[in-house]
Amino acid sequence: MPPQRFALPTEAPGLAARRIAADILDGVLHKHRTLDEQLDGPAAHPALKSLSDRDRALMRRLVATILRRLGTLGHVLSRLLDRGIPTDAPRAQSALLIGAAQILWMDVPDHAAVDLSVRLVQSDRRAAKYAGLVNAVLRRCAREGQPLIDEVKSKNLDVAPWLLARWSAHYGEATASDIATAIGQEPSLDITVKSDSEQWATRLHGETLPTGSVRTLLQGSVTMLPGFSEGQWWVQDAAAALPARLFGDLADKNIVDLCAAPGGKTAQLVHGKARVTAVDRSPARMARLRDNLARLSLDAKFAVADGAEWLGQNHGEGFDGILIDAPCTSTGTIRRHPDIGWLRQESDIAPLAAAQKRLLQRAVAALQPGGMLVYCTCSLEPEEGELAISEFLKSEAEMQRLPIGAEEVAGLSEIVTAEGDLRTLPCHFPHQDPRLGGLDGFYAARLVRRH
Structure with a gap:
């Protein structure tokens, strides 16, 4: 048997x-x-x-x-x-x-x-x-x-109490509640395209936002979507795509992108014909940036280094522009990174604000007269945005604000502050389909060196 x-x-x-x-x-x-x-x-x-x-x-x-x-x-x-x-x-x-x-x-x-x-x-x-x-x-x-x-x-x-209290105090209770609603939604996929956003919106079954980003609800591996392997676009939240555009005409300008990985802003700067040096302290993240640029057939110089230390070593270089995408609490990205809201603590803000201040101070000497500094954070906390720049301008007579006009951001006056800075909130870009609304919370200021 x-x-x-x-x-x-x-x-x-x-x-x-x-x-x-x-x-x-x-x-x-x-x-x-x-x-x-x-x-x-x-x-x-x-x-x-x-x-x-x-x-x-x-x-x-x-x-x-x-x-x-x-x-x-x-x-x-x-x-x-x-x-x-x-x-x-x-x-x-x-x-x-x-x-x-x-x-x-x-x-x-x-x-x-x-x-x-x-x-x-x-x-x-x-x-x-x-x-x-x-x-x-x-x-x-x-x-x-x-x-x-x-x-x-x-x-x-669904928002950590300390965050809700801060947002209510700074933005008002109604806006804080709108932010809470927005970050509770599963976000769409935003991409930055090299050209012809309308064509890619059609191919990816999405729509073109006023700022030029393409937004789609397609799910699954992005590597399998049309145009990815051909290097025609890269994933980047619509708000994250705005700061690099504040430089205006980039052709043949010598630009430093600090804290550059994973490389969306670097790709924008290179695609705009700038000569870019991308700096990031993480070797693993820099390797990812290199891979992303290689897929996009874009080229830049790379430096694995602490941003503030690198600026100190390259002071007096006379760069045309410096983009500081500073390390921050990232509270503006909770809709895409929902762990942030539970991992961050209010005590994290002060040390990060100190690091941001150090980057800003070091950048001044590395700019040429008339050179432009764009500072941005993906934080909703004023100490990492509005207050940081206000204090910096008080202490640095060499620098002055170059206000952002609504016409530079597709006429969206609601995302430009009274001082002329950029401030996006997760509840901006409302849509009749909530899945297609919202964007990351970003702050950006554009400054110029006087002499």
């Missing part, structure tokens, strides 16, 4: 994606690791390579949805749990968040969301005892979750 053959047990479809999502959530919420480092590069989650493209996309959407709705999820789960979310088993917490997010906001059948979260808990030694609890709570979530959301202004719950 031939030996019996037993089929090996197979893992439930989608469980691997949810297990990796749970690991990455734990990395953000408990180990203070960014999404970027966990999703890409040498420190990325080792099991990511084993996922299919579909499961990888599911995992990313799961994590992003949870981080965008973390405050609301906390509210709902706290109402459904008599004793609060278990703190002795991170996997149980992750399973509850993953299950509830799918039930409330994703196109996943409730029974599948519950079943896979229970399996996720059962596969973890410390969390297995909570399998029954997870099952019961998520079943209640399917019945009672939406009414619990409706009873509160959930959009404000």
Whole structure:
């Protein structure tokens, strides 16, 4: 009698994606690791390579949805749990968040969301005892979750309280609430094209924004989209594409791009016919910048160095222009990087503002008389934008502001401040389809050296 053959047990479809999502959530919420480092590069989650493209996309959407709705999820789960979310088993917490997010906001059948979260808990030694609890709570979530959301202004719950307080104080409560709503939306894909934006908008099933960027809702790997491998465009938020344009005519000008990686602004400057030196302190990020420019058939000089130190070593060079895309809290990019809102603390602002001040001070001596300095940050915090430039101009008699005109930004006067600086907010660019609205929060100022 031939030996019996037993089929090996197979893992439930989608469980691997949810297990990796749970690991990455734990990395953000408990180990203070960014999404970027966990999703890409040498420190990325080792099991990511084993996922299919579909499961990888599911995992990313799961994590992003949870981080965008973390405050609301906390509210709902706290109402459904008599004793609060278990703190002795991170996997149980992750399973509850993953299950509830799918039930409330994703196109996943409730029974599948519950079943896979229970399996996720059962596969973890410390969390297995909570399998029954997870099952019961998520079943209640399917019945009672939406009414619990409706009873509160959930959009404000999904912003860290210290950030909401700061935005309310600086922009007003109504605008702060609009920002909270905007960053709760999954963002579209924005690209900067070399030419013929209307043609690329048609090919990519998108639309051309007033500023010239193309916006599309296409999903999946960008490397598979038309024009990517041919180097016809690059991914860049519409707001991030504005600062480099403030230089005006770039032809044959000697421009330094500080803190340049991943290279969207460098590509703009080179494409505008400038002679560009791209400076970034990270060898890995600089390697990515080189790869991006190579794909785009664009060329620049490269320097792996601290920006302030590099400027100190090159003072008196007489550059025509310097673009400082300064390191900052990045609170303007939470719609694209939802981990930022939970990883940053208010105490981060002061040391970053000090680094920004150092870059600004060092840039003065490296500019030629009449040379232009464009300073920008992807932060909504005034200490990293409006206040930083106000203080800098008070201390540097050599520099003066060259106000930005609304005509330079497609007539969009709402993104130009009374002082003549650029200030975009996530709630700008409203659209009847919320998925096609919004942009990153950016600040930019254009300054000129007098003598």
